[in-house]
Amino acid sequence: MQFYSTNDPNHKADLATAIFRGLPADNGLYMPERLDPLPDSFFKELPYMSFAELGFQVTKHLLGDDVPEDDLKALVYDAVNFPAPVIKLDDQRHVLELFHGPSLAFKDFGARFMSRLMGHFNKGNDKELVILVATSGDTGGAVAAGFYKTPGIEVVILYPKGKVSLLQEKQLTTLGHNIHALEVDGTFDDCQAIVKKAFLDQELRKEIRLSSANSINISRLIPQSFYYFEAYKQLGAEGDPVAFCIPSGNFGNLTAGLLAQRMGLPVGHFIAATNQNDVVPEFLKTGTYTPRPSVATISNAMDVGAPSNFARMLNLYGHVNGLNPLSPTTHAGMKELITGYAYDDAATEQAVKEVEDKFGYVIDPHGAVGYLALTEWQETHPATRGVILETAHPSKFKPDVERILGRKIEVPERLAEMEHREKVATPMGTAYEPVKEWLRAKYL
Ligand SMILES: *Cc1c(COP(=O)(O)O)cnc(C)c1O
Numbered sequence: 001m002q003f004y005s006t007n008d009p010n011h012k013a014d015l016a017t018a019i020f021r022g023l024p025a026d027n028g029l030y031m032p033e034r035l036d037p038l039p040d041s042f043f044k045e046l047p048y049m050s051f052a053e054l055g056f057q058v059t060k061h062l063l064g065d066d067v068p069e070d071d072l073k074a075l076v077y078d079a080v081n082f083p084a085p086v087i088k089l090d091d092q093r094h095v096l097e098l099f100h101g102p103s104l105a106f107k108d109f110g111a112r113f114m115s116r117l118m119g120h121f122n123k124g125n126d127k128e129l130v131i132l133v134a135t136s137g138d139t140g141g142a143v144a145a146g147f148y149k150t151p152g153i154e155v156v157i158l159y160p161k162g163k164v165s166l167l168q169e170k171q172l173t174t175l176g177h178n179i180h181a182l183e184v185d186g187t188f189d190d191c192q193a194i195v196k197k198a199f200l201d202q203e204l205r206k207e208i209r210l211s212s213a214n215s216i217n218i219s220r221l222i223p224q225s226f227y228y229f230e231a232y233k234q235l236g237a238e239g240d241p242v243a244f245c246i247p248s249g250n251f252g253n254l255t256a257g258l259l260a261q262r263m264g265l266p267v268g269h270f271i272a273a274t275n276q277n278d279v280v281p282e283f284l285k286t287g288t289y290t291p292r293p294s295v296a297t298i299s300n301a302m303d304v305g306a307p308s309n310f311a312r313m314l315n316l317y318g319h320v321n322g323l324n325p326l327s328p329t330t331h332a333g334m335k336e337l338i339t340g341y342a343y344d345d346a347a348t349e350q351a352v353k354e355v356e357d358k359f360g361y362v363i364d365p366h367g368a369v370g371y372l373a374l375t376e377w378q379e380t381h382p383a384t385r386g387v388i389l390e391t392a393h394p395s396k397f398k399p400d401v402e403r404i405l406g407r408k409i410e411v412p413e414r415l416a417e418m419e420h421r422e423k424v425a426t427p428m429g430t431a432y433e434p435v436k437e438w439l440r441a442k443y444l
Pocket of ligand 1: 105106107137138139247248249250251252253254301302366391392
């Protein structure tokens, strides 16, 4: 499979280049050259396939023989070694729990798949590979867990000081070994800007083998498409379109859903749910895209003011160069399949309460934003069954969830034991140069 840049369809790269470079030199994002529907035989077999097996079949379909089949199968089965159960709230509303991995968020799928794919292509290299990643909360924890002690690979995580939860911070600052944290006195967008600068810095890239692990890396999106098929399978939908509601920040999850749909999954509709950082819902309503600085909310993993995967979404609807001007047909095409809703913290808190009261289910603030959006959409589409992607375990946002519910909630063992570990992080400002110097001092 070849990958092209969202800025230039003629700029092509193979799989290894796309995953190690992260970003094409023209500052676009890599996209798979072809997205063919899976054969009918796949959908016939789907009800009988395990989650890992369907993941393997989807990957093989997408990547062809870029990775030898036996290696690919082992890699996917190793990455997808925990379930994604669909929980029924009522006849029309379901929750797809994506938090059964090591860091208790959906990003484990992407991180585990990417680390194993990079490990596969990195074999035989004697210079270390440095993964540089910006996180608004959960990416860092998933990447840290996914790459922990991977031979030949170092991980440097930039996170916004004071803007991630205590447990999120522990996940990225307490592992040690090949995992390093930089605590940036700024926002997630500042962290992301530093990472982007590093990748565009040709001088630095000559000295250090850099790679990304954000949702900008195409290898993260591939396994995120698996669970759309898995939810469809568990619902026994068999051709009956399902609506997926995706609590979104950088829109990697939603983009992965679009990939699944292009590979033939019968999706009735996508619902893009955001907190007050609502540039995409606003675009879907008005046709105007206005990125702006993010504002802090209780669903902090979605506090993104300039979503990185938006360029991919536009590209899937025929848009090529940069972000403006946007053609009306791109907007119209997207609007037909995707509807956006945004909610403030007060509404989100109310929804966390409501889901507990009505269904006895503890939902996290991100999932709660999804619950609100699906419920609103179904007011006008009552016949379509919906699945909310529950992107993280509620205990990752324990202080807020306990305050909202007025009681203690259960913390899974793998998270609870982190609470007592010691944080190790290097403080940084929002400027690029000091980060560059830190990298050079460490890796040259
Ligand atoms: C990362 C994250 C999101 C946002 O996902 P995107 O793919 O960036 O849209 C939502 N919820 C949680 C809990 C997350 O960690």
